Amino acid sequence: MTIQPYLIARQRSDDAQQEVLRRTLQEREPLVIVDSPPGAGKTYLVEAVIAVAVQHLGLRVAVVAPRAEQTYDLMRRLAVNFDPMPITALLSASRQLPDDLLLTQRILVCNDAAALPGGAGVTIATADKLLFAVTKITQSFDLLICDEAYQLTFATMAPLFELAPSVLLVGDPGQLPPLITVDTERFETARYRIHWPAPRELLRRFPQLDVVRLPASRRLPQDTVNLVQPAFYRQLPFSSATAPAEQRLQLDAATQGDTIDRALDMLTDGATLVGVLLPPAEFGREQVDDELAETMAAIAARLLSRQPRWEGVRQLSAGDIGAIDAHVASGAAVRRSLRLSNVPTDACIVETPELWQGQERPLMVVKHTLSGQRQIGEFSLESGRWCVMLSRHQIGCVIVGRDGVGDALAEHRHACGARPIGSVDDAWEGWRAHQAIWGQLEAQGRLVRIAQG
Amino acid sequence: MSTMIDLTARLLAYQSGRAIPIRRSSALIADPSPTFAIVPIRMVAEQVVYALAYGDPEGEPEVVLTWNPLDRDASFMEPFAATLDRYLSDCVIAGEMPRIWLAHAAALEVIALLGHRYRTNRSVGPELQRMGAQCRLLAEETTFAGQQIVAIAGSLLASHVATGQSPSEDLHLGALLAWIDPPAGTVVADAAAQAALAPAAAMLDRAADDRVEQLRARVARGRLREPSARVEAEAIIREEALREWALLVRARRAFWGLGLTQGTELTKLTAESFKRVAWQIDRNYGNPARPRSLAQRLDELTYAKELTAYADVADDPINRAAALNAGRVLDAVVFQRDQPRRGFNPCTLTLETRQNALRIRPGTQLQLRGSRVFGRITEVREVNAGQATQLTLVVTNGVRNPQLPTPGQRTEWMEPEPADLRYQKRQVYERMAASADPRVFGDTLPLSRPQPIDDDLATIARRLRR
Numbered sequence: 001m002t003i004q005p006y007l008i009a010r011q012r013s014d015d016a017q018q019e020v021l022r023r024t025l026q027e028r029e030p031l032v033i034v035d036s037p038p039g040a041g042k043t044y045l046v047e048a049v050i051a052v053a054v055q056h057l058g059l060r061v062a063v064v065a066p067r068a069e070q071t072y073d074l075m076r077r078l079a080v081n082f083d084p085m086p087i088t089a090l091l092s093a094s095r096q097l098p099d100d101l102l103l104t105q106r107i108l109v110c111n112d113a114a115a116l117p118g119g120a121g122v123t124i125a126t127a128d129k130l131l132f133a134v135t136k137i138t139q140s141f142d143l144l145i146c147d148e149a150y151q152l153t154f155a156t157m158a159p160l161f162e163l164a165p166s167v168l169l170v171g172d173p174g175q176l177p178p179l180i181t182v183d184t185e186r187f188e189t190a191r192y193r194i195h196w197p198a199p200r201e202l203l204r205r206f207p208q209l210d211v212v213r214l215p216a217s218r219r220l221p222q223d224t225v226n227l228v229q230p231a232f233y234r235q236l237p238f239s240s241a242t243a244p245a246e247q248r249l250q251l252d253a254a255t256q257g258d259t260i261d262r263a264l265d266m267l268t269d270g271a272t273l274v275g276v277l278l279p280p281a282e283f284g285r286e287q288v289d290d291e292l293a294e295t296m297a298a299i300a301a302r303l304l305s306r307q308p309r310w311e312g313v314r315q316l317s318a319g320d321i322g323a324i325d326a327h328v329a330s331g332a333a334v335r336r337s338l339r340l341s342n343v344p345t346d347a348c349i350v351e352t353p354e355l356w357q358g359q360e361r362p363l364m365v366v367k368h369t370l371s372g373q374r375q376i377g378e379f380s381l382e383s384g385r386w387c388v389m390l391s392r393h394q395i396g397c398v399i400v401g402r403d404g405v406g407d408a409l410a411e412h413r414h415a416c417g418a419r420p421i422g423s424v425d426d427a428w429e430g431w432r433a434h435q436a437i438w439g440q441l442e443a444q445g446r447l448v449r450i451a452q453g
Numbered sequence: 454m455s456t457m458i459d460l461t462a463r464l465l466a467y468q469s470g471r472a473i474p475i476r477r478s479s480a481l482i483a484d485p486s487p488t489f490a491i492v493p494i495r496m497v498a499e500q501v502v503y504a505l506a507y508g509d510p511e512g513e514p515e516v517v518l519t520w521n522p523l524d525r526d527a528s529f530m531e532p533f534a535a536t537l538d539r540y541l542s543d544c545v546i547a548g549e550m551p552r553i554w555l556a557h558a559a560a561l562e563v564i565a566l567l568g569h570r571y572r573t574n575r576s577v578g579p580e581l582q583r584m585g586a587q588c589r590l591l592a593e594e595t596t597f598a599g600q601q602i603v604a605i606a607g608s609l610l611a612s613h614v615a616t617g618q619s620p621s622e623d624l625h626l627g628a629l630l631a632w633i634d635p636p637a638g639t640v641v642a643d644a645a646a647q648a649a650l651a652p653a654a655a656m657l658d659r660a661a662d663d664r665v666e667q668l669r670a671r672v673a674r675g676r677l678r679e680p681s682a683r684v685e686a687e688a689i690i691r692e693e694a695l696r697e698w699a700l701l702v703r704a705r706r707a708f709w710g711l712g713l714t715q716g717t718e719l720t721k722l723t724a725e726s727f728k729r730v731a732w733q734i735d736r737n738y739g740n741p742a743r744p745r746s747l748a749q750r751l752d753e754l755t756y757a758k759e760l761t762a763y764a765d766v767a768d769d770p771i772n773r774a775a776a777l778n779a780g781r782v783l784d785a786v787v788f789q790r791d792q793p794r795r796g797f798n799p800c801t802l803t804l805e806t807r808q809n810a811l812r813i814r815p816g817t818q819l820q821l822r823g824s825r826v827f828g829r830i831t832e833v834r835e836v837n838a839g840q841a842t843q844l845t846l847v848v849t850n851g852v853r854n855p856q857l858p859t860p861g862q863r864t865e866w867m868e869p870e871p872a873d874l875r876y877q878k879r880q881v882y883e884r885m886a887a888s889a890d891p892r893v894f895g896d897t898l899p900l901s902r903p904q905p906i907d908d909d910l911a912t913i914a915r916r917l918r919r
């Protein structure tokens with residue numbers, strides 16, 4: 001009997017979790033780095049390590065994440081998924097826990113690091129909050145965990161290391177790097193790359209470190225993995241841990257037979273990444289392409305009008321569809337168009353990739369970052385941004401753009417000037433990833449074109 | 454500035470036949486007294502300096518030069534080194550901001566070159582090493598957004614006016630000046646093209662360069678009596694240095710002649726700039742290399758950028774309009790004010806806007822422009838079938854402030870001045886350095902500390918989960 005690939009992926013996923021638990025809690029290695037593809041269950045893994053450390057071994061654990069919302073999400077999950085354990089939220093005095101967390105009455109809020117309770121338990125904070133608390137913490141931790149570690153610089157993480165003899169860093173190496181607003185070229189030649197994502201700098205300095213690679217995505221269908229993995233995760237092979245039958249889209253209402261329906265029908269036929277292209281037109285980077293915004297809204301509206309169903313799971317509604325636009329102004333145009341199409345924008349969320357990190361929806365509509373550009377800039381080529389946009393969906397994703405992306409990629413002249421030795425050429429990596437995705441979409445006939453007029 | 458706005462401004466300038474301002478306020482605080490200017494002239498295609506003209510830009514410059522910089526005798530620069538050192542030291546001792554004017558980015562490159570070449574060069578004396586350190590310090594300072602010490606005339610003009618030519622043509626200071634002050638009776642584009650024929654790049658004019666090269670070669674071959682060749686070569690170099698000096702003086706006057714206002718936030722940028730330079734001079738021009746100093750430098754650069762962005766929006770109405778367009782500024786009418794006890798917390802404002810682009814989400818902190826009223830957005834919702842957006846803002850500072858807006862009042866909100874957390878961070882980095890954790894500083898990792906735990910932790914994890 002042949003074992004289904006997704007079952008093997010699940011087994012390998014469990015093995016990886018076991019390895020993390022062993023190396024972190026039994027071997028007590030000083031540094032464990034876990035590389036994770038999108039939707040691999042990073043937070044699930046972090047929860048498991050916290051629960052075993054605190055509830056079974058009686059350890060004192062600190063957990064950091066880049067954003068407050070990420071820490072709230074972790075608190076929520078610990079409160080819901082496990083028996084009560086001592087959870088402390090280290091917050092600045094000007095912040096309040098969300099009401100739902102306050103209502104659980106399971107979380108102790110602490111504004112002063114000097115007053116953190118001693119003994120076993122978990123303290124959760126943003127990395128910045130814990131950073132400023134370092135000088136006040138009197139009792140060290142047994143274990144420091146960092147979730148979404150690739151979103152934090154080495155400069156932010158390094159001062160936290162002294163808080164615990166064991167550090168576990170979990171993150172997705174393919175997504176957006178930490179936000180740094182200044183030119184960092186001068187730092188590229190320094191002995192310490194303090195501006196790099198913390199795991200990347202640690203791996204540069206300690207190349208012998210054995211990284212745990214999570215081998216499976218529980219979110220992305222295998223069809224998407226086949227496109228996304230070679231483009232964005234060449235060092236991180238993974239497969240889908242979901243059965244094809246578990247992630248099928250059904251559209252109950254009849255088709256109108258136009259281009260948009262052809263794209264949606266491709267989704268129901270099992271293609272999970274498809275493209276809808278408008279006739280070529282050129283737009284400046286900040287210029288709003290209203291016709292494209294209307295098309296994105298029309299796709300969302302058509303999905304809803306065709307009564308979408310997650311086969312075997314549930315009927316889908318506006319809240320199950322998300323939209324991503326890398327620019328705030330053109331995102332606002334998509335929102336306007338959605339409202340005109342009677343799609344509620346408080347349910348169907350339109351946001352930038354930065355805000356979509358860590359979130360998922362069954363269906364996504366995304367604007368191609370190179371749409372309408374003849375000359376491609378570094379912002380549009382950033383591979384992490386494109387990776388986030390193509391890895392939020394559970395069932396299917398429709399990419400919307402202007403035709404001509406392939407030509408723009410082919411004509412792009414890469415700046416081949418001098419670069420510091422050892423620096424990563426992000427623009428080149430981005431171009432390569434874009435080329436890989438576009439080439440596959442084109443070659444596999446996943447692009448449908450709306451005729452002029 | 455966005456590409457579209459820049460393009461539109463250039464078209465308007467082209468149409469009107471002269472440069473048009475793209476800011477109403479200056480990004481540079483008024484010159485202190487005394488002010489210093491440096492005009493370097495380098496050898497074409499070589500990393501060596503022919504001449505330096507320097508001094509008060511309102512007066513006659515001193516010129517030091519060499520007819521043969523390839524002999525690597527740098528002692529001709531010693532008078533310059535002494536004057537620069539005196540100027541910077543006097544300013545720092547007096548607690549006054551120094552101001553060094555340069556003509557263009559090419560001049561800055563030469564200053565950076567002097568820094569690299571002489572800062573640690575053991576073949577020159579301490580005066581020139583100090584000059585190298587000071588030049589490096591000046592070049593470093595230009596990497597900080599909003600710095601006020603080094604005024605690069607060409608860059609300043611280009612960031613305050615739009616011309617009817619391309620940005621790359623603006624890089625020629627002579628051509629840029631032709632658009633700002635078009636000569637009467639000529640087409641401005643022709644005047645700019647004519648001006649661009651003379652180099653504005655810290656080097657000799659083509660003919661002058663050819664002649665000096667010729668003279669150098671002939672002296673080297675012994676065909677000319679050395680004194681006359683030297684005299685002629687030196688006269689050419691001096692004349693070229695004075696030509697660039699005149700260009701710098703004209704550019705500086707043109708900048709101050711724009712008649713821009715001085716924004717209130719400039720004083721903060723000035724204080725920052727002065728602190729950085731004084732601190733470096735105090736510490737003998739250190740170079741960050743360790744995690745602590747590198748992290749501090751990154752913090753400094755980031756803070757400077759945030760503070761400059763804040764000052765640009767707070768001080769300048771044109772920048773503010775662009776920020777509004779991009780959704781970084783909120784133009785809203787106060788729909789409701791909930792403050793049960795006047796002058797006391799809690800105080801919540803409901804703001805309503807019809808802006809299309811908004812970069813505001815729950816958690817965003819805002820400041821009422823021109824006041825000390827601050828708040829945090831707690832809710833963003835669409836109203837009137839998506840025609841408007843209402844935002845709930847909890848006032849966190851300024852509940853007693855007379856500028857606290859009332860219902861019906863139109864208000865402008867912007868990102869607040871960035872918090873200066875560098876002192877706290879410095880303490881954290883000091884602690885990090887003291888702990889000397891090998892994961893931060895070492896080349897090898899500390900050993901693992903295995904624990905005698907025989908349990909199957911994966912099974913336990915599953916069991917613990919509800």
